[in-house]
Amino acid sequence: xxxxxxxxxxxxxxxxxxxxxxxxxxxxxxxxxxxxxDEAAFEVLVRRHGPELLRLATRMLGSATEAEDAxxxxxxxxxxxxxxxxxxxxxxxxxxxxxxxxxxxxxxSRRPVTHLDAxxxxxxxxxxxxxVRDAExxxxxxxxxxxxxxxxxxxxxxxxxxxxxxxxxxxIADTVGISPxxxxxxxxxxxxxxxxxxxxxx
Amino acid sequence: MxxxxxxxxxxxxxxPGNDPARSQDCPRDPDHAGDxxxxxxGRSLDDVWADHExxxxxxxEGHPVDCVHCTAALAxxxxxxxxxxxxxxxxxxxxAPDASALASRVMDLVRLxxxxxxxxxxxxxxxxxxxxxxAAARALRDAAETVAGVRAGSCRVAPAAGSGVRAPVRVTxxxxxxxxxxxxxxxxxxxSAVAGAADRAIGMxxxxxxxxxVDLFDETGEDPR
Numbered sequence: 001x002x003x004x005x006x007x008x009x010x011x012x013x014x015x016x017x018x019x020x021x022x023x024x025x026x027x028x029x030x031x032x033x034x035x036x037x038d039e040a041a042f043e044v045l046v047r048r049h050g051p052e053l054l055r056l057a058t059r060m061l062g063s064a065t066e067a068e069d070a071x072x073x074x075x076x077x078x079x080x081x082x083x084x085x086x087x088x089x090x091x092x093x094x095x096x097x098x099x100x101x102x103x104x105x106x107x108x109s110r111r112p113v114t115h116l117d118a119x120x121x122x123x124x125x126x127x128x129x130x131x132v133r134d135a136e137x138x139x140x141x142x143x144x145x146x147x148x149x150x151x152x153x154x155x156x157x158x159x160x161x162x163x164x165x166x167x168x169x170x171x172i173a174d175t176v177g178i179s180p181x182x183x184x185x186x187x188x189x190x191x192x193x194x195x196x197x198x199x200x201x202x
Numbered sequence: 203m204x205x206x207x208x209x210x211x212x213x214x215x216x217x218p219g220n221d222p223a224r225s226q227d228c229p230r231d232p233d234h235a236g237d238x239x240x241x242x243x244g245r246s247l248d249d250v251w252a253d254h255e256x257x258x259x260x261x262x263e264g265h266p267v268d269c270v271h272c273t274a275a276l277a278x279x280x281x282x283x284x285x286x287x288x289x290x291x292x293x294x295x296x297x298a299p300d301a302s303a304l305a306s307r308v309m310d311l312v313r314l315x316x317x318x319x320x321x322x323x324x325x326x327x328x329x330x331x332x333x334x335x336x337a338a339a340r341a342l343r344d345a346a347e348t349v350a351g352v353r354a355g356s357c358r359v360a361p362a363a364g365s366g367v368r369a370p371v372r373v374t375x376x377x378x379x380x381x382x383x384x385x386x387x388x389x390x391x392x393x394s395a396v397a398g399a400a401d402r403a404i405g406m407x408x409x410x411x412x413x414x415x416v417d418l419f420d421e422t423g424e425d426p427r
Contacts, residue, residue, distance in 0.1 A: 025353055029378070032355040033343070037317035037336040039309065046308050050301030055293065068304055075308040079315065144289050163286050164293070188248055195278045198285070 024048075027091040035082040042082070046075050049092055052165070053099050059160050060103035062149060070106060074098040089174065096165065097175040100157050104176075107153040147197040151190050158183050159190035243271040250275045322359055323368040324405050331405075335359050338404060342373060345399030346413075349391045351380025351421055362409050370409035373400065377413060380421035389413040 024030075024044055033041035050071065057067035078085075078098055085094065148156055157176055161167045162183075169187075173180040239246045245265060250272050265272075319335025335358075343354035356376040361369050373396055379388050393411045400408040 029353055029355045032376075033340075033357075036339060036356060036358070037319050038340055039312055039316060040340070042312060043305065043309050046305045047301065050304050050308075051298030054299040054301055054304065058299065064299075071301075072304055072308055072311075076311045076315075079308075079312050083317070144285055164290065188251070191251070191279070191282060192247065195282050198281065199278065 028087055031082065031085060031087060031091045034079070035085055039079075042079055045091060049095055050075075052092070053095055056096065056160060056165060057099055057103055059145065059148060059164065060100070060153070060156060061106065062145070066106065070102045071099060074102050077102075089171075093167070093171055093175065096161060096167065096171075100161070100175055104153050104157060143198070144194075147194045150197050151193055155186045155190040155193070158186040159194070162187060241271040241275055243269050245269070245272055247275055251279060254279055320360070322361070322371055322406065326407075327366075327368045333404065333406065338400075338406060341404055342375060342396050342399060345395045345403070346375055346377055346392045349388065349395050351382055351388065352392055353378045353419070355416060359406075365409075370407035371400075372410045372412070373397075373408055374412045374414065376416045378417040378419050379415050381418050382421055385415055389415060 025041075027045065027048075030041040030045050034045060053071045053074070054067055057070045058064055061067050061070065074095065078095060085091075089097075148159070151159065154176070158172055161172045161175060162169070167175065169180045169183045172183045176183070178186075239248055241247060241250065243265070254276055317336070319339075321332040321334055322338055323329075324331035324333050338359045339357040342359065343357050346352055346354040346357075354375060354377050356374075358374045359371050361367060362372045375392065375396060377389075377392055379385060392413045396411045396413075397408055400406045400411075
């Protein structure tokens with residue numbers, strides 16, 4: 001997993017580094033400091049993991065704007081909860097949980113107004129470049145995103161955490177609050193649905 | 203396709219109570235084997251996929267190794283895997299979503315909810331200067347990390363128990379230690395650096411500095427965790 005706080009033992013100078021690379025103190029130390037009120041430590045965590053969490057939320061919600069809001073609210077809620085964060089899970093896994101739950105809640109609240117034949121809301125302004133380049137470089141991505149919209153939010157969460165963010169079944173089970181067996185079941189259905197969706201286009 | 207929990211993927215049948223989103227059953231559960239999970243050759247899709255993932259499924263005795271149905275199911279799965287790999291590669295080659303504006307907004311909100319901790323006395327007992335705990339802790343962590351092979355985590359600064367609000371404070375600092383030095387020596391170096399910074403850089407009277415080594419890390423290689 002990127003940005004998981006690996007450090008080559010000379011991280012002390014990186015305390016004040018700007019921006020999000022993987023250099024700097026490991027996540028667990030930053031999380032402890034942030035829990036004790038050190039907002040500078042928290043900012044390092046936000047910059048380090050913001051991009052990864054934005055990717056997850058964008059694919060969950062299908063909207064860059066909504067994803068930014070969801071991740072922003074998740075970080076603020078994490079700041080409030082950090083004094084109770086005991087470090088049983090890695091900070092990033094803990095953030096995956098907060099972001100995933102927020103996205104799921106948002107999607108569930110959308111359901112009643114979503115009709116079977118509704119055209120999914122697609123936000124493209126930020127991604128519109130040369131159509132040709134999009135067609136080549138982003139083809140796999142867009143083909144997959146379209147298929148992902150056919151999954152239930154719960155299936156999509158499991159599938160994204162596993163295939164795009166590399167979490168284990170156990171970590172996903174913790175993240176979404178179901179058993180590893182249930183994660184397995186959702187992964188199975190998600191894959192089958194994705195394969196069928198793509199087969200239909202061939 | 204709508205984001206609707208009741209719209210199953212095509213071909214899975216929409217039998218009531220079999221909502222794929224809600225059902226927590228497992229395809230390998232004997233109670234649920236069968237129906238649409240079975241390939242025409244009689245093997246379950248789940249078993250074939252398990253083979254693919256390296257966890258051998260339950261191939262029936264004598265099932266042909268080159269069974270066309272199993273092979274087709276695996277080919278479909280590989281197509282999906284391939285798409286996943288390409289998407290992950292695209293992610294790696296595309297600039298990460300710009301999170302700097304997001305980070306600024308988050309920090310603006312966080313600064314409305316700071317937790318500075320208690321005020322601690324600066325200078326002599328009769329003076330009236332103070333420093334908040336988080337600011338003192340940050341300076342003391344920095345001091346601890348001037349010792350080679352030390353990373354600082356928790357740092358608590360509080361008036362010693364039973365003393366007045368302007369009495370000297372007690373510092374409890376947790377560190378992770380690189381494995382190259384003897385721990386007593388390293389802990390003493392941290393204690394001395396922290397006490398020195400409190401006295402000279404901050405101007406805070408300290409009665410005691412407790413150094414707790416909470417973890418060891420390998421300075422030459424990967425983190426233990």
